[in-house]
Structures are given as C-alpha cells and as structure tokens.
Amino acid sequence: MKLIKAVIQPHKLTDVKEALKEAKVTKMTVSNALGCGQQAGYSETYRGVVHEVNLLKKTVIEIAVNDDFVQPTVEAIIKGANTGNIGDGKIFISTLDEVIRIRTSEKGKEAIG
Amino acid sequence: MKLIKAVIQPHKLTDVKEALKEAKVTKMTVSNALGCGQQAGYSETYRGVVHEVNLLKKTVIEIAVNDDFVQPTVEAIIKGANTGNIGDGKIFISTLDEVIRIRTSEKGKEAIG
Amino acid sequence: MKLIKAVIQPHKLTDVKEALKEAKVTKMTVSNALGCGQQAGYSETYRGVVHEVNLLKKTVIEIAVNDDFVQPTVEAIIKGANTGNIGDGKIFISTLDEVIRIRTSEKGKEAIG
Amino acid sequence: MKRTIFYSAVCLLFGATILYDGILYAEESKSAPSATDIIAYSLDNIILFISAVLVFFMQAGFAMVESGLNSSKNTVNILFKNLMDVSFGVIFFWFIGYGLMYPGGAFEGGWFGFAGFMVGNEAPVAAGGTLHPQADFLFQAAFAATAATIVSGAVAGRMKFSGYLIYSIILTALIYPISGMWKWGGGWLNALGFHDFAGSLVVHAVGGFAGLAGALVLGPRIGKFDAEGKPKIMPAHSLSLASLGVFILWVGWYGFNPGSQLAFAGSDNTNAVLLIAVNTTLAAAGGAAGAMMLTWTLFKKPELSMALNGALAGLVGITANCDTVSNGSALAIGLIAGFIVVFGIKMLDKLKIDDPVGAFPVHGLAGVWGGIAAAIFGGKDFMPQIIGSVVIPIWAFISMFLVFYLIDKILGIRVSREEELKGLDITEHGEEAYSGFQIFTVE
Amino acid sequence: MKRTIFYSAVCLLFGATILYDGILYAEESKSAPSATDIIAYSLDNIILFISAVLVFFMQAGFAMVESGLNSSKNTVNILFKNLMDVSFGVIFFWFIGYGLMYPGGAFEGGWFGFAGFMVGNEAPVAAGGTLHPQADFLFQAAFAATAATIVSGAVAGRMKFSGYLIYSIILTALIYPISGMWKWGGGWLNALGFHDFAGSLVVHAVGGFAGLAGALVLGPRIGKFDAEGKPKIMPAHSLSLASLGVFILWVGWYGFNPGSQLAFAGSDNTNAVLLIAVNTTLAAAGGAAGAMMLTWTLFKKPELSMALNGALAGLVGITANCDTVSNGSALAIGLIAGFIVVFGIKMLDKLKIDDPVGAFPVHGLAGVWGGIAAAIFGGKDFMPQIIGSVVIPIWAFISMFLVFYLIDKILGIRVSREEELKGLDITEHGEEAYSGFQIFTVE
Amino acid sequence: MKRTIFYSAVCLLFGATILYDGILYAEESKSAPSATDIIAYSLDNIILFISAVLVFFMQAGFAMVESGLNSSKNTVNILFKNLMDVSFGVIFFWFIGYGLMYPGGAFEGGWFGFAGFMVGNEAPVAAGGTLHPQADFLFQAAFAATAATIVSGAVAGRMKFSGYLIYSIILTALIYPISGMWKWGGGWLNALGFHDFAGSLVVHAVGGFAGLAGALVLGPRIGKFDAEGKPKIMPAHSLSLASLGVFILWVGWYGFNPGSQLAFAGSDNTNAVLLIAVNTTLAAAGGAAGAMMLTWTLFKKPELSMALNGALAGLVGITANCDTVSNGSALAIGLIAGFIVVFGIKMLDKLKIDDPVGAFPVHGLAGVWGGIAAAIFGGKDFMPQIIGSVVIPIWAFISMFLVFYLIDKILGIRVSREEELKGLDITEHGEEAYSGFQIFTVE
Numbered sequence A, B, C: 001m002k003l004i005k006a007v008i009q010p011h012k013l014t015d016v017k018e019a020l021k022e023a024k025v026t027k028m029t030v031s032n033a034l035g036c037g038q039q040a041g042y043s044e045t046y047r048g049v050v051h052e053v054n055l056l057k058k059t060v061i062e063i064a065v066n067d068d069f070v071q072p073t074v075e076a077i078i079k080g081a082n083t084g085n086i087g088d089g090k091i092f093i094s095t096l097d098e099v100i101r102i103r104t105s106e107k108g109k110e111a112i113g
Numbered sequence D, E, F: 001m002k003r004t005i006f007y008s009a010v011c012l013l014f015g016a017t018i019l020y021d022g023i024l025y026a027e028e029s030k031s032a033p034s035a036t037d038i039i040a041y042s043l044d045n046i047i048l049f050i051s052a053v054l055v056f057f058m059q060a061g062f063a064m065v066e067s068g069l070n071s072s073k074n075t076v077n078i079l080f081k082n083l084m085d086v087s088f089g090v091i092f093f094w095f096i097g098y099g100l101m102y103p104g105g106a107f108e109g110g111w112f113g114f115a116g117f118m119v120g121n122e123a124p125v126a127a128g129g130t131l132h133p134q135a136d137f138l139f140q141a142a143f144a145a146t147a148a149t150i151v152s153g154a155v156a157g158r159m160k161f162s163g164y165l166i167y168s169i170i171l172t173a174l175i176y177p178i179s180g181m182w183k184w185g186g187g188w189l190n191a192l193g194f195h196d197f198a199g200s201l202v203v204h205a206v207g208g209f210a211g212l213a214g215a216l217v218l219g220p221r222i223g224k225f226d227a228e229g230k231p232k233i234m235p236a237h238s239l240s241l242a243s244l245g246v247f248i249l250w251v252g253w254y255g256f257n258p259g260s261q262l263a264f265a266g267s268d269n270t271n272a273v274l275l276i277a278v279n280t281t282l283a284a285a286g287g288a289a290g291a292m293m294l295t296w297t298l299f300k301k302p303e304l305s306m307a308l309n310g311a312l313a314g315l316v317g318i319t320a321n322c323d324t325v326s327n328g329s330a331l332a333i334g335l336i337a338g339f340i341v342v343f344g345i346k347m348l349d350k351l352k353i354d355d356p357v358g359a360f361p362v363h364g365l366a367g368v369w370g371g372i373a374a375a376i377f378g379g380k381d382f383m384p385q386i387i388g389s390v391v392i393p394i395w396a397f398i399s400m401f402l403v404f405y406l407i408d409k410i411l412g413i414r415v416s417r418e419e420e421l422k423g424l425d426i427t428e429h430g431e432e433a434y435s436g437f438q439i440f441t442v443e
C-alpha cells in the first residue's frame, strides 16, 4: 500500500476531486499548508513596511491506495491540477506498512477503500 | 520505528488522548484536516443555493513509536475512537528511518520518547 | 529520496528558514499542529473553571530531499530551531518512493528540487 | 455670554415670569397647549424616541455578547435567534403585548387587563410629559425585545430553533406584558409601592429567570460537565465580539435608564435624567472593577469574560434604583453586582446548571439585587421591594418553566446529540458563520 | 405631576394662549424670531444633526454587511471601498453634488440646475422648520454616501479599486444629485406629485440599479456559475459581522426615515416622526420574518443571510411611504419586501447575474416596491408613483452602465483572473484582513 | 407650511418680540427662570448628555481599533485594558479628577487647584447654557477615559496588566486633569488666550504623548526590528474590527466636537454646532483621502490601515479648531493630518520606536497640528497656540515618562520574553480571544 501526498494550488482542488472521482478514488484526507518552491511569492506592505511573502497557500491531499491504484491516482491528480504554471505542485509517494479501519479493525486491503 | 497516523472524529480526541495516556503514550502531534470517505456529508444552503459538503472535519493524530509500541498504541486509538459508526476513521502506519530530538541531537530510540 | 518532517516552535520558523537558505534548501511545505511532548503546557481559566492546556502550538516543516541532502538539511534545522529548551521539537525522517512534479510530470531527482 | 443675556432679555419681555419648577397652580387648562407646552411635548417625545433607538441598539450588543461567548459552531443560530427576538418581539408586542401591559386606568391595582389589540395613533393634546402612544410603544417594544433576547444566551447550543421562536413569541406577547402590567401598567405591585425604575425586575429578572427555566428544562450541553460532574471549559469563540457587545450594551443603557424618566423637558426631569445617567455609568464601572478584582483574587488572573459580565451586572443592578440613589451608592451597587455575578456563575457550575453566557447571574441575580438595593440605598420601603423582587422572578420562572416544558413535550425542545455535536449552524440552518476559517476543537 | 402643573402655570401666565397646531394666521413676521421660534430652530437643527449622525453610522453597517457576506480574501478591499465612499462622497457632494441637488427655487419643476459650488454657512433667520444649510448638507451628504456604498456590495470581489473610486465620485457628485433634484430639489418629479418620503427610490433604488449596472458590466466572479451555468456557493466569511451590520443599519435607519421629516418641533412634526419610527420598526421586523419564513418553506431550513437581507429590504420598502401608511400596512410592506428579496436573489441566480451581497434585490427591487407601496397602502396617486418608480431606476441604470462601461474601456474595470483568485486584498492592497488566521477554501 | 404659520402665530401672540440673538440687555434676572429658560436648560443638558453617550461609544471604537491592529494573541489583554480604562477612568475622574480639572473661579489663571472630592448633584437655577454638574461631569469623564485609552494602543503586546492599571488611574486622576485645568478649568493657558475647542491638545496630545513615553520606557516588541534595526511587519489580526472601530470613532466624534459647544439652545449655539459637525466630517474625509493617496504614491498600493489612521488623524486635527475654520480649511486640515500620520509612522520606524497602532502620530502629532492649525486657518494668535501646543505635550510626556519609569522600577513594567512570545492573553489572563480558530504565525 502506498500513501500519495499531493501539494496543489488551492483553487484546483475541485478539479482534482473531479478527476479522482472519475478514476474511482473517493477517499482522501485534505488539509492546508504553506508552500515554498519555485513559485515567486508576493509582497505585502503594512503601515509602510514592505515584506516579502514567500510562503504561499497550498492544499494538501493525502490518499492511501493499494499498489495497483497508484498509477491511476497520480494521473488523475496531474490531470486535475496541471496548468503548466510554476506552483502547480508536487506529488510525494511513500510506502504504508499497514492501514486499519477503526470502526471494524479491518486491516490492509479491506481497510483502505 | 513507526509513524502511526490516525484520522478520527474531532469530538473523539479527548477519549483517544485518555486511552493513549493509559497506554503510556503521551507524545503526539495533532492537526486538523477534512476527510472524504464512506461517511455521507451534509448539505449546506447559502442564499438559496444548495451545496453538498462531503469534506468533513477530521482530527489527525501522529505518533512516532518504537516498533514494540505499535500494537498498544493502535489498540488505544481504536479503543478511544471506535463508536461503530461510519466515519470513525482510519489508522495509517509507515516506517520511520530516523527520529532526532532537536534539543539534544539524540537519535533513534532515545529521541522518540 | 527522503521526507524530513520537523516539528518546531512556531517562533523559530524564521530562524530555521534562514538556516535552510544557507544550506541551499529552499523548497518546503509548512503547516501548523498542536504538540504534546515533554514540554509542560499552561493552564487556562474561563469563567472560573481551570483547564490544563497540554497541546501546544507547533509548526511543522516538511522537506523532500535527495539522500545526500538529508544531513545538511537536518543540521540546518537543528541550527535554526535549537534553543536547548524542552519543546524545541523533533525531526522525523522517512523514505519516499517517488516524487512527481505536477507541472512537467518529471519524476525523482529532477522533480524534488 | 451672549446667550445668557439673550435669554434674560427674552425672560424680561415675557414679563419676568417669576416661576420655579413645582409651584402649584390649582387651575389647569389642559385643552390649550401653549407654545411652551408644544415644545415640551416635542422635546419629550423626540428624546424618548432617541432613547428607544439606543435601547434597540442593545439588540446588536446582545447578539455580539451571546454569540461571542459561545462556540463558533452555534454562531448563526444565536444571531438568528436574536434577530427573530426583536422581529417577532416587535410584531407580537405591537399586536397583543402592549394592550396587556398598559390596559389603562380601569385595571389600576389589578393583576390582569387588556386594552385591545394593536397600538393607537391618535395624537394626544400636546403637553410636556404627555407621550404619543407610538413613542411610548416604540420605547416599550424595545424593552420587551430585550427581555426576550436575554434567554437566547442561557439556552445556547442545544435548543431547537422552532421551539425558540415559540418561546420568544409567548414571552413578548404574554408573560412579559402581564408582570410588566403589575408594575408599569399600574397594577397591584405599583399600588403596593414597589419601585422598579427602569426594569431590574420587570425586564431583566424576567429574562434572567426565564433563561434559568430554559436551561433547566434543556439540561447542560454535552461536555459541559464530565462524568464526575466537574464543570469543563466550553470557551468563547470571540471575546472581541463579546467585548464589543458589552460596550454597545453600556451605550444602549443610556437609553434604557435615563430614557425611563419618560419626560425630559422641565428642570426636574432634566436633573433626574442626568443623575440617572451618571449613576448608570458608575454602576457599570463598578461592576467591571468588582468582577475583575474578584477574579484576580479567586483565580489568580484577572478574567475578561467575567469583567464583561460584571459590567453588565452593574448595569442591571442600577436599573431599578438609578433615580433614587447617590453617585457613591451607585458605585457600591455596581461593585456588589460585580461580585454577585462571579459567585453566581460559580454557583451554577456547582449546581450543574449550564447557562453558557451567564444570563441568569447577570440578569436574574443582579436584577433581584437591583430591586433590593432600591430599599438599602434608595430609601424605598423594604416590604414592597422584597415582594416585587420575589414575585416577579417566581412568575417568570414558573410560567416559563411550563412553557419550555410544554414545548418539550409537544415538539421536543432539544436537538439530537449528533446535531448538538456538529453544531446548530450546520444542522438547523445549513450555514456556517465563518466560512473558510479553520476552526478546530481539539480538547 | 408637578411638571404638568408647572406647564399649565406657564401657560396661564403667558395668556392662556388657546392655540392648536395648524390654526391659520394670515400675517407672518418672519424677520422677528421669538424665543419659541429660536428654541424650535435649535431643536429642529440639532435633532436633524443627530439624525445625520445615525445615518453616518449606517456606513459602519454597510461596511460590516458587505465585507461579512463576502470571502475573507476581499475584506480589506471592501472595507476600503466603503471608507472611501464616505470620504470622497462627503467631499464631492460638498463641492458639487449639493449645489446640483438643491439648485433653489429658480429651477423648480425642472430637470437640472446648479446653485454653485460648495455649501454656504450663512445662518438663516431662526424659526421652527428652517434649516441651517450646514445641517441640511450634513444630512444630505450622509444620504449621498449611502447611495454610493450600496454598489460596493454588488461589485465585490472583482472590480479594480481605482475604477471604483472613479465610479464613487461620479455617483455622489453627479448621478445621485441629478435624480435627487427631480424629487427633493423641487424638480419635475416633485411637481408631478411623486411621493418618496425618505428615498426608497431617490437613494436606495439609485444605489441598487447602479449596482446592477456594475454587476452586469463586470460579469460574475470566477466560480459563481459552473460550466452548465448552475449557481455555486461563495459563502460569507463572517455572518457575525454581517449580522452586526444589519443591526447597525436598522438603528441607523431611525435617522434615515424619522430624520427625513426635517423638522421636529411642533406637534405635527413630532407626531409624524413617531409614526414613521414605529412603521420603520414594523417593516424591518416584517422583512426579517417574511424572508425567514419563506426560506424555511422553500429551502427547508431558515436561512440567516436571507433573513438579514429581508430586514434590510423591509427597511428599504418602508422608506418611501413611512409617513403615510398605518402600522399594519407597514408590517405588510415589510413582509412583502422580505418575500421580494428572496425571489430577487433566486432570479439573479437564474439570470446568471452575480450580485454577491444582494444589493440589487435589497435596494433596487425593494426600493421600487417602496414607491409603489406608497400608492397601494399610502393613498398616493398611482400615476406619479409608477412614473417615479420607473424613471429613477432607469436613469440610475443607464447612466451608471455608461459610466462603468467607459471605466472599463478606458482603464479596465476588472482585475485579472489571477488577482481575482488570489483575492483583491493581496493583489490590490498588499494587506490581509486576518493575519495569522488559517483561512482555507477547499471547495 | 402649517408649522411656520403656527410659529408665527405664537410669535405674534407673545407680543411680536422683535429680538435677535445677541442684543445686549444690561439687566439680568438670574433668579427667575422663564419657561423658555427652562426649556433651553433641558435642551442644553439633554443634548450634552446625548453627546456624552456618543463620546462613551468611542470606547468601543478604540477597543476595536487597538485590538484589531494588533496580533490575536494579545487581543484579550487590549480589550481588557480598554474596559478598565473606562471603568477606572470614570471612577477616579469622579472621585478626584473632576475636582482638579474644574477647581472653580478661585483658581482662575492658575496652574493647579482643587474643588474637592467627588461631583455635586445640586441642580443649578435653570437657564440656557447652564449645565448641571452631573451632565458636565459625564461629558468630561468620557473625555478623560478617551485620553487614557489612547495609550493602550501604544504599549500593546508587552506591558503588564497591573502596571497598566496603575498608569490608567494616575492619568485620569491626576495628569490629565491638571493640564486640562490649564485650559478648560480656566487656568493659565486659558488666560493666555490659547484656543483648544474640543481637545486636540488637552485630550488627544496628552494621550498621544503619554503613549510615546510608554513606548519608550517599554522598548519595542520582540521582532519589531531585526538585527540591523530594520522594521518588520507585525500585522493586524483583524482589519474588519479595526475598520469598524474607525467608523465608530468617526460617529463618536460627533459627540466629541459638536458636544464641546456645551450649549445648544439659541441660534448662535445651534449654528456653531452645525458648522462644527460639517467641519469634523470634512476633516475626517480629508484625512482618509490624504493618507490613502499618499500611501498609493509612496508604497505603490493604497493601504487601508494607513487610511484608517488618516481618518482618525483628520478628526484629531480638527478637534482644536472646528469652531473657527471654514469648511474648505477643515478639508485642508484633514488632508494635511492624513499626510502627517503616514510620515509620523515612518518616522517612528526610523527612530526604532514601536507604537503598534500609531497612537503617537494619530493623537500626538495630529493633536499638535490641530493646535497650530487653529492659528493658521482659524485666525487665532500664533503665540498662545504655539505655547499651548508645546507645553501640554511636554507636560504629558515628562510626567508620564516618570510614571512609567517608576512603575518599571517598582513593579517591572514589561512582561518576560517568553510571556511576550506566547502572548499576553494566555500568560496574563489565561484566556484566548478566538478559541477554536487555527491561528498560526509562520513568519
């Protein structure tokens, strides 16, 4: 099992969710973060003091999937989030040792979906 | 060393913390997220426009433990979070390569607790 | 490739970012969390009822790096975040199977930086 | 000063009328309003209208205090209840309540009367101190809405919206006007000599004890008391808004108390209004100071939410007696009210009664204190003060307990456990108060 | 009562002047202000000043309603627009607008006139009902700023700040005063017998239809309608602030409507003011109740943001006719206005017009309703009411459509897609409204 | 108009009194209040009371501005300081301050006097322009509380609550009344011919320079200046609340300035009040416009927080001279005040002085500007204006520097580094302002 973690632009979330739905991936956990990457930030002034903001708002999607679902999931995320602009984001994939459904104590493949 | 990540219902956090305390697990990092799973959402209206909210508020607990602590920790989480209802949440377990305590630069087993 | 996740004191973020910049690490994802560790909390009263707050505000930095960058990154974090006080935080390192840049679909080493 | 000279001149030309306030003249010519009468009539009615505006502004204050002191997941619900309190309150007090509260001379000294539905619009013969029924209604309607809105704080976080609307209509249409008639409508309490200048009892204690009844019928919010019955913190989601609300209420009280003089022209009236205004100010200040100092002593830290309640308690405490006590007494009345509210909140916690914003201590207990203080500091007879300060609360508590009980039996008064946990905003209204903000309850 | 006796005494000594309001006397001695005249003059002008203060307070209400009902990323921008509406509004209405709106008797019955730049400061001969030009200006300037600020809600989230300032200056300096002159400046609509007591049309419909023009020229916000044209939710970031704003507006309206009597001394004036105040209250209550009940029926849940708009619509609807309808009619006018606003918002959604705060239904539609209601409930002639209620909206819509269109052609009126998505606060002002708060749009 | 005819009739019957304001009559009959006198007395005192209510409302404005412009972790602390400023301010100004500030004729032209503790309640003989001591006290107490509350913004985020309470009591009981007496109590500055109509110097500069003293004794907040001394951003946690606060202050200023006429009946008074009200409005508008345009030029973006300060600076700048300048001059005074505040804030940054809300530029610098502007635009003599505008700030600065210095030596004035970083809400009060909201400082 793999954990797919995608950092995307906040306003692309709806598109990504749409694309994931088409790929039959409906379970996910979403949170927010601030990202610092190639994308230039913007400058904020407050009372005449200028300040470079280089931590930009990002949305993080985490999806736990069985190995055969990794490819379609990644493709769906790219399809939904890609605009070709810097700041589109990244996908990080790591291995999950175990997944447990709290309600039933099911484990592994049964628990993930 | 393992990283245990549990997605639970926000209002069960107190119970889970209680259960973890009994299991002598006292260190953790807690954050919030929005979850999309089997649980049905609710509908929101705003100015007459109806909207299906299917990202529900969730609480995420992350606990880094030595391998022998995985089992008791998972059991404690289930004990605290289980209500038998859809939406109870899931536990994701992955492997940690290293843990470092910033204050002392201690590593591994010493650092985790 | 490794994922370095550091839980630090919120007010040390600027210092850590500074130290990371010197170490040529400029990409990262930052979020916030509540932490429970050795650090004692504080007590809050509200309308005469006392309450022990033991979840303290923490900042979480996540950095995906190639293996040879792990050491300098960890050192930079420690340099920026260490004050010698309880609550300084911890660093958790795990393995990443893959990193993908959404914009270009580049993978691995090219995608990470 | 040119001005003084001018007035002196006018005075001379008018015949150097050597008149003081209160010289008695046997003959009256009521049918003939003089120019002065007309101006006095205008001044009285217009200033009463401005006072009513200030009292209506208190609705904003209540909305901010009550929503600010509760959790963000019930904010829409509380704001909505406040909005409907004033909307339905005005409509039903206009339709029924006013006629019940001011049934006219025929029911003097009585327990109950009715002057008919709706409010007249016949202008009276203009004279100082004569009120147009529309001015009087507006001012009284603002008071009725105040009594109603007090309760929404006590029942916050768990009461159904539909049941609340029913409660609100019954209070403003029936319960409040009936006991109001006993005193201000010329009823038996008035005949007894009971003194309640601007409504510590008539308005605030009615609201406060109705709130207590509601809190009892509903029971505490889930999580307010733990398994052993120890109270737990359910903190305020915005002390900024709560503080703003208290400042607004303080300001609105300048309509509530000074406006209750009901006449402003003539030096007796003017002088009374000014003393009342200063007393109101000193009592509010005393209440805030008292509660602040007491929390600092008891809990080792000065606590804002208590000091805010203290200021309100000071204001409630002075309401019955602001016309009849000295500045120094006003300060003392406020200070004591500030103490009362802190102990009252602790007491409710002990009794395992959950009143999320402290409506009962602030309006109920400090209201009773205001009635008694009129005897202690204001030289009013003890007997009527005690009777009034006991009977009105009992009336409000018992009648409203019944109302809440019946609402519960017939409709169900409390939302389900799940609805309560999710918050009434989503479950009752499908609307969130702070869209986009990450709000997170972790403990 | 001592007071009554005192006045009676005064009355006797003054010669038992047997006078009623309205007895006609042929001779006038305008050049000789009596003491009573002077007091009446003071009362009239001072109370008008207080009314103006209440109307200025409405700016705070608009700022809270408009920013509260929008997303947090555009909060600074909306607040800033509101601040500049009143600042530039006051300056330009003082410099040009007032002279255009009140050109004086020479232009009676006309379409356009100009009395010259700036506002005079010559005191008139003191008499009841005579207004000092500075008092009159202050009151009217607050109205002009109100008309301007209505638009900022309709164009929220996508209009450039620079273009908005230009719009705001043109509206307060030219567009609003010109149509205002038609009625209140003694122009042709006034001559026709059109009745608009406090500006349902003159103020609110001008703002509402100008807002519609702006919304049309700008087009909807990105994401407001999906690919199939179905409306989507763009929720309010703070219903607390929006509710506070509505309470403030309600309070401010007591300056808007009763103050529009423009004279307060004398029992005719006083009586009129009081009826107006009660009617205003009942209409607001009716509007909130109407919208609440309608949303409950239509959407199965009572919706706060609609009820808030309903209260405002009730207030707008009563503005033209508050002096001429009964209490019961006022309630009905408010209720209907509450219905209108709900259907109006649904209608805009159907027409794919994006008016984020409902400025057009609340001020435009309910404004027209107010004008018509003066005929239906207030006994005014239908013809002039219909003409006025059609011509003023058309004037505001067409002239402002042109203004917005020209601003677009010359400067570009809409921010870029990226700026809109990031929010105007960061892109136009480099400032965030809620620093430190985690704000997160996930859907 | 029926009304005009009616008044003319009254006028005729009263003897066609051909009187203008200001005709001099040698004889006065002070002991005999005519009906007109009594009405004038009522009008004057009641309107002064209403003005006092507006000034008290400013406390809500200050609370919102000062807390809104600071970080969320210090919100409870600032709100609490504001609440206690007004509470202790009223109590101690009542007990000592009022007697020091208005010591009576015996101390005319002097530096110091004392009329005794507490405030009298003996009604004066009713006459236009004669104030009841309770009315006068209420109005003045609201001013004293204003002076005190200005400082809480300048010392925000690092000053101990206990030390603040001591400061607040000393300011309202001693420092403010003493310099206040020099001008308004009939002291030496008054004798010199110094003109400060409503307190640009007496109130605002005292608060502003006391704030500067506090900011200097405390030193800057941790993180305000980096290692090289460059200023860093410590942004506002709620520009909504800050904007609301400015709108409230603007409204409250209509009590502050027009109310300072202290008498309202009689056409001279009325006319003065109206000019003052319009001047106040135009100066506020000018201040907002000036600061907005200047930030747009200097920083390339129009900045809201500066424009808000600009509006306040315009209001402070017009306060000393609103009775004596033309509308056009008022606009100019406001515009220049708007510029002053922007440069003042930049200057403080250069001098490494940390004044989180800009209390010194807004109240201190614009206050001095108001005093000088009374000479430039208002035709007042330059010498007295310069002396007053220098001496009062020096008095406030030196005396309060000493007070803050002593508080520091005796109690310690600043919280610990850790307390400051955690925020004063948790460390001083154990209470958070926004429970449940995720608040996160990342840079």
Ligand SMILES: Nc1ncnc2c1ncn2[C@@H]1O[C@H](COP(=O)(O)OP(=O)(O)O)[C@@H](O)[C@H]1O
Pocket: A007, A034, A035, A036, A037, A038, A039, A056, A058, A085, A086, A087, A088, A089, A090, C027, C028, C029, C030, C062, C063, C064, C065, C101, C102, C103, C112, C113
């Ligand atoms: N090495 C990394 N470690 C952690 N987060 C990263 C890393 N690289 C990118 N990110 C996250 O992804 C976001 C997008 O990265 P960016 O470089 O701007 O995108 P792009 O790949 O389109 O150029 C960043 O804001 C950051 O949150």
Ligand SMILES: Nc1ncnc2c1ncn2[C@@H]1O[C@H](COP(=O)(O)OP(=O)(O)O)[C@@H](O)[C@H]1O
Pocket: A027, A028, A029, A030, A062, A063, A064, A065, A101, A102, A103, A112, A113, B007, B034, B035, B036, B037, B038, B039, B056, B058, B085, B086, B087, B088, B089, B090
């Ligand atoms: N495959 C997954 N990937 C990521 N998060 C998941 C996944 N499955 C479930 N979750 C998280 O767990 C939460 C609970 O899941 P749900 O299916 O509702 O619970 P249950 O197992 O009780 O039916 C979801 O809201 C989501 O946040």
Ligand SMILES: Nc1ncnc2c1ncn2[C@@H]1O[C@H](COP(=O)(O)OP(=O)(O)O)[C@@H](O)[C@H]1O
Pocket: B027, B028, B029, B030, B062, B063, B064, B065, B101, B102, B103, B112, B113, C007, C034, C035, C036, C037, C038, C039, C056, C058, C085, C086, C087, C088, C089, C090
């Ligand atoms: N085992 C763990 N699992 C998850 N988070 C941890 C763990 N240990 C520490 N943390 C996080 O690190 C933070 C700092 O830990 P703490 O023990 O206070 O620091 P120190 O190592 O300086 O004593 C905690 O608040 C918590 O968020």
